[in-house]
Each structure stands twice: as structure tokens, then as C-alpha cells.
Amino acid sequence: MLEILDLHKAYGRHEVLRGVSLALRPGSIHGLVGANGAGKTTLINCLYGLESGYTGTVRAPGPVRDITGLLPYEPYFYPRLTGREYVAFCLQARGRVVPDLRPWNQLLELPLDQYATDYSAGMKKKLALLALLVQDFAFLILDEPFNGLDLEANLLLKEMLKRLRDRGTGILLTSHILGTLTEIADEATVLVGGRVQRHYPAAEFGTLEADLLAALHGEKLSQLNALL
Numbered sequence: 307m308l309e310i311l312d313l314h315k316a317y318g319r320h321e322v323l324r325g326v327s328l329a330l331r332p333g334s335i336h337g338l339v340g341a342n343g344a345g346k347t348t349l350i351n352c353l354y355g356l357e358s359g360y361t362g363t364v365r366a367p368g369p370v371r372d373i374t375g376l377l378p379y380e381p382y383f384y385p386r387l388t389g390r391e392y393v394a395f396c397l398q399a400r401g402r403v404v405p406d407l408r409p410w411n412q413l414l415e416l417p418l419d420q421y422a423t424d425y426s427a428g429m430k431k432k433l434a435l436l437a438l439l440v441q442d443f444a445f446l447i448l449d450e451p452f453n454g455l456d457l458e459a460n461l462l463l464k465e466m467l468k469r470l471r472d473r474g475t476g477i478l479l480t481s482h483i484l485g486t487l488t489e490i491a492d493e494a495t496v497l498v499g500g501r502v503q504r505h506y507p508a509a510e511f512g513t514l515e516a517d518l519l520a521a522l523h524g525e526k527l528s529q530l531n532a533l534l
């Protein structure tokens with residue numbers, strides 16, 4: 307299990323995370339939900355060791371980066387590196403052998419011999435996913451994985467995530483698309499202003515949307531009522 311306990315992170319005087327605790331279990335999909343600026347990416351960056359200067363505890367059954375693959379919100383691609391070279395670079399940086407990419411790429415259909423920087427936004431996301439999928443991580447952290455994907459890739463990714471979960475992978479994902487998230491997640495944590503507002507098991511997803519509307523937009527709903 308990957309566990310975060312009482313995580314606090316501030317940028318200067320701005321307290322972005324205020325005592326967040328969260329558990330990512332093997333064989334489960336955990337959705338992280340929150341408004342823009344709620345602290346989701348900061349939480350992921352702290353968990354993955356990309357941020358320092360936080361307090362709290364991260365517990366894991368090994369070094370987090372060895373057992374966990376991260377899909378950042380906006381994956382970075384070096385110029386003049388083809389898709390194939392990008393995947394090779396990611397694996398070689400971890401001392402891993404580059405497998406035959408054809409079976410996965412029959413699904414993802416990427417032009418692997420073109421420069422990754424010339425890919426469309428959705429193709430870039432798929433390429434970063436490909437580099438994770440071929441590595442067989444125990445845990446995956448996916449920041450907005452559905453963003454930019456077309457309908458077919460969206461359906462494919464949902465199916466992939468469910469199958470990975472069924473094989474034992476623990477998946478933490480953020481998504482602003484609530485329907486997609488509640489469709490595949492086993493549990494969800496709602497972050498509001500850097501705090502866990504509530505944790506929902508799947509059985510309670512029915513109230514999640516109404517609660518989110520109330521929590522995030524209470525005042526705006528009154529304004530909307532005045533308008534429409």
C-alpha cells in the first residue's frame with residue numbers, strides 16, 4: 307500500500323496542503339477530485355518526491371519511484387527524440403530492457419518514428435502512457451490521464467485501467483470528468499482548499515456530485531439560481 311499521512315506543504319505563506327492523508331491500495335482505483343488549485347498536483351508531486359519541503363509521512367513497500375509510474379499532467383518531451391526513442395530513454399534511465407513495443411502500439415497506434423514534440427496533445431499523452439504500460443509498475447499515479455484523448459482512446463484507457471486494477475495494480479488518478487472517474491474508481495477522495503473534505507467508497511458515489519456542487523459552488527449556485 308502507498309500511504310500519505312498528515313501531509314502539509316506551503317509555498318511561502320500559501321499553505322497548499324493542510325494535513326492530507328490518503329491510502330492507495332493494490333488492486334484498486336482511487337480517484338482524487340478537487341477544483342483547480344485544490345492541491346492535487348502538489349499532492350502527487352510530494353508523493354512522488356518531485357517536491358521537497360513538506361511535512362508528513364509517505365509510506366511505501368519500497369522506494370516510491372521504483373515501484374510507481376507517474377503520468378504528469380503535461381508530460382515533457384525532449385526535442386528531436388522520436389516516440390520510440392522517448393520510450394527507450396524512459397526505460398534505460400531506470401536500467402530496464404526495452405521490450406518489443408509492437409503489441410502495445412497495435413492498440414495505441416502511435417507514429418513511433420516521428421518526433422514526439424510533433425505529436426498532438428492526445429498522442430503525447432498516449433506516448434507517456436505507453437512508456438508506463440510497458441514497465442509493469444505496482445502503482446500508477448495518473449494526473450488527468452483522459453485529458454486530450456479522443457473517444458476511442460478514452461474507452462481504451464478505461465478498459466486498460468480496469469484490467470490493470472484487476473491484475474493488482476494500485477492506481478491513483480485525478481480527473482475533472484466526474485462520470486469517467488465514478489465509472490472506474492473504487493473510491494474517491496475530495497480535496498477542498500488543501501484538505502480532505504471527504505473520502506467516498508464507490509457505494510457512496512451517488513451523493514458525490516451533489517456534494518461537490520454544494521461544497522465547491524455553494525455561493526455560485528445561489529447566483530445561478532438568481533440567473534436561471
Ligand code: ATP
Pocket residue numbers: 317320322340341342343344345346347348349
Ligand atoms: P488543477 O486542477 O488546476 O490542476 P491542482 O488541484 O492540481 O489544480 P495545484 O497545482 O496542486 O492544484 O496547486 C495548488 C495551489 O498551489 C495553487 O494555488 C497554486 O497556485 C499553488 N502552487 C502550485 N505550485 C506552485 C509553485 N511552484 N509555487 C507557488 N505556488 C504554487
